[in-house]
Amino acid sequence: MAVPDFVSPDAALEQYRTPAKVATDLLWEAHQEDEIRGRSVVDLGCGTGVFAVGATILGADPVVGIDVDPGALGIARHQGVHTIESDVADVDLDLVGHPVDTVLMNPPFGAQNKGADRPFYEAAARLLDGRGAAWFLALSKTEKFLGHQAARLGADLERIMDWPYPIEARFAFHRDEVRTFEVAGYRMGW
Numbered sequence: 001m002a003v004p005d006f007v008s009p010d011a012a013l014e015q016y017r018t019p020a021k022v023a024t025d026l027l028w029e030a031h032q033e034d035e036i037r038g039r040s041v042v043d044l045g046c047g048t049g050v051f052a053v054g055a056t057i058l059g060a061d062p063v064v065g066i067d068v069d070p071g072a073l074g075i076a077r078h079q080g081v082h083t084i085e086s087d088v089a090d091v092d093l094d095l096v097g098h099p100v101d102t103v104l105m106n107p108p109f110g111a112q113n114k115g116a117d118r119p120f121y122e123a124a125a126r127l128l129d130g131r132g133a134a135w136f137l138a139l140s141k142t143e144k145f146l147g148h149q150a151a152r153l154g155a156d157l158e159r160i161m162d163w164p165y166p167i168e169a170r171f172a173f174h175r176d177e178v179r180t181f182e183v184a185g186y187r188m189g190w
């Protein structure tokens with residue numbers, strides 16, 4: 001999977017492309033749980049579309065990518081992703097227009113704006129409407145917060161796997177060339 005990076009990444013939106021290995025690992029786990037092939041999938045905060053493209057390759061149908069950044073959506077569309085431009089706060093089933101079985105997402109980790117991932121869990125809950133699952137990445141140190149979000153939304157939280165997650169310096173405030181974060185893959189299921 002060679003999905004292009006953001007052309008001019010926006011720090012406030014925490015635009016980091018998921019490393020291909022991490023995206024593939026998470027997609028494969030979801031696939032093994034029978035939550036990709038033949039399923040209706042939404043890639044929330046799709047950026048340039050790595051999860052949407054991967055899900056399509058694994059047989060998901062339909063697949064929709066949603067993001068607030070028109071530039072990133074242009075790149076995703078170029079990969080063949082069907083896209084909708086929206087802030088995650090406004091995402092609901094009416095916007096998507098069909099039922100959703102599985103949500104895939106790599107939300108902002110909240111490094112710039114604390115709690116920036118919270119509207120993503122809420123949007124996933126609205127889309128899934130009491131069934132299905134959201135597969136996502138988060139800093140493992142925020143697991144307690146994630147557990148609270150899941151409980152509040154009536155879901156179960158399961159930690160699927162861990163990766164050392166290198167983030168290359170790309171914004172002016174980054175001091176180190178590469179910093180490695182402890183990131184885990186989670187399944188929030190209803």
Ligand code: SAH
Pocket residue numbers: 013014015016017018044045046047048049050051066067068069072086087088089105106107108
């Ligand atoms: N899913 C992509 C991008 C992850 S970066 C990948 O895995 O490579 C986080 C993405 O969330 C960015 O594309 C950013 O534009 C988007 N985003 C951040 N805040 C958002 C919001 N409030 N509404 C919609 N998208 C948002």
